[in-house]
Amino acid sequence: GQQLNQSPQSMFIQEGEDVSMNCTSSSIFNTWLWYKQEPGEGPVLLIALYKAGELTSNGRLTAQFGITRKDSFLNISASIPSDVGIYFCAGHLKGGSQGNLIFGKGTKLSVKP
Amino acid sequence: GAGVSQTPSNKVTEKGKYVELRCDPISGHTALYWYRQSLGQGPEFLIYFQGTGAADDSGLPNDRFFAVRPEGSVSTLKIQRTERGDSAVYLCASSLTGGGNTIYFGEGSWLTVV
Numbered sequence: 286g287q288q289l290n291q292s293p294q295s296m297f298i299q300e301g302e303d304v305s306m307n308c309t310s311s312s313i314f315n316t317w318l319w320y321k322q323e324p325g326e327g328p329v330l331l332i333a334l335y336k337a338g339e340l341t342s343n344g345r346l347t348a349q350f351g352i353t354r355k356d357s358f359l360n361i362s363a364s365i366p367s368d369v370g371i372y373f374c375a376g377h378l379k380g381g382s383q384g385n386l387i388f389g390k391g392t393k394l395s396v397k398p
Numbered sequence: 399g400a401g402v403s404q405t406p407s408n409k410v411t412e413k414g415k416y417v418e419l420r421c422d423p424i425s426g427h428t429a430l431y432w433y434r435q436s437l438g439q440g441p442e443f444l445i446y447f448q449g450t451g452a453a454d455d456s457g458l459p460n461d462r463f464f465a466v467r468p469e470g471s472v473s474t475l476k477i478q479r480t481e482r483g484d485s486a487v488y489l490c491a492s493s494l495t496g497g498g499n500t501i502y503f504g505e506g507s508w509l510t511v512v
Binding site: 328382386388389 | 402431438439440441442446448453454457491500501502503504505506
């Protein structure tokens with residue numbers, strides 16, 4: 286079964302607001318990745334994190350790899366309608382297969398214009 | 399093609415039937431992955447190929463599921479004696495190599511077992 290706890294499950298925000306979501310685990314991860322999925326599409330990689338403490342930005346998106354290697358967060362600043370979708374955290378477990386990416390259950394983001 | 403291509407995009411089959419789902423990875427990508435995504439859930443790992451061989455098949459739920467990649471490019475996921483619980487989106491992905499490279503997903507094959 287999945288070993289990542291992602292929250293919140295869903296968010297309804299006003300355009301222009303900032304958004305924050307996070308993932309936690311009782312296990313240690315070697316990588317943390319954040320994906321966005323839109324209806325009928327496969328997940329698309331937004332940000333990849335490879336080292337504990339790493340803070341990385343991609344436009345209005347910022348993500349961090351937690352110091353304990355058991356958590357990560359994603360922030361979206363100044364949200365716009367096209368940010369709508371489901372955001373997934375994912376990671377490779379320490380000691381796990383490099384092909385086995387473990388996903389959270391997703392955060393569904395709705396943005397009201 | 400430019401991205402990972404999966405066929406069919408939708409498949410409806412009767413319980414007990416055999417199904418094949420095909421994945422055409424990005425040209426030159428040696429690593430190929432199959433995931434399964436149920437409604438309201440994140441993708442779950444099934445199997446990972448490095449070249450022609452299955453490097454990790456620990457995610458296959460039981461022996462009704464099998465996947466091949468005979469020439470190190472196209473892969474086929476095969477499901478025997480389908481059950482209603484097999485209904486899900488089956489996602490294929492590929493990456494340049496297996497270690498730390500960006501994994502690109504296809505749009506998925508939506509399987510419905512009735």
